[in-house]
Amino acid sequence: MKVFLIMVQSINGKIRMSGNEQRSWSSKEDMENFQKITQDIGIVIMGRKTFQEIGKPLKDRINIVLTGTPEKFNEYEQKYRKEIYFTDKPPEILLRNLEENGFNEVALIGGPTINSLFLEKDLIDEIFLTIEPVIIEGDLSVFKYVNIKYEFSLKDFKKLNENTMLLHYVKKNNEIKKEGSK
């Protein structure tokens, strides 16, 4: 199972602008890129707070929302059958279950709490990080907490528009493993 983290941040490393609704500070090209990558992967995992800001399942993708109280969301699951699932499974169990059901990659789409939950178990394989050319007042960064150093290699980068950069990182150990297995 491969986990891709997909996030957008400002020059000063913030992922949410104070007093502003989610993503209204980021570019149209980033939104398009987000849509394309996540639709190609086909399945997104997010925290309950991120889901509540989005307000409804992302179209043409299976949505999995982590919450301590999945039973509170039965109505949503009924309303959007087969589009959205709420779960309190630990990340590694969730990923194993998805793999058993035939999925071999997922997009992790935030927020920082859920990103840290996956990172602390070393479950993030690749990162697509957009850097928007703005400095904003914000309170959150990509991870809520980080306990040790995790190393990534820059696999690729491209401009999404004149001023917005997309960085693609791969976990370093994965690369070494791959090279070693050649």
Ligand SMILES: NC(=O)c1ccc[n+]([C@@H]2O[C@H](COP(=O)([O-])OP(=O)(O)OC[C@H]3O[C@@H](n4cnc5c(N)ncnc54)[C@H](OP(=O)(O)O)[C@@H]3O)[C@@H](O)[C@H]2O)c1
């Ligand atoms: N710029 C970007 O790319 C980007 C992307 C995504 C989100 N965001 C921003 O991130 C913000 C939200 O981030 P956040 O860190 O506050 O919240 P979050 O990660 O979206 O969601 C946190 C929630 O996840 C659930 N959760 C936490 N640990 C869990 C566990 N071990 N098992 C099951 N469920 C668990 C809890 O839900 P319950 O309280 O229901 O138990 C918790 O309140 C949003 O405001 C959004 O704007 C930005």
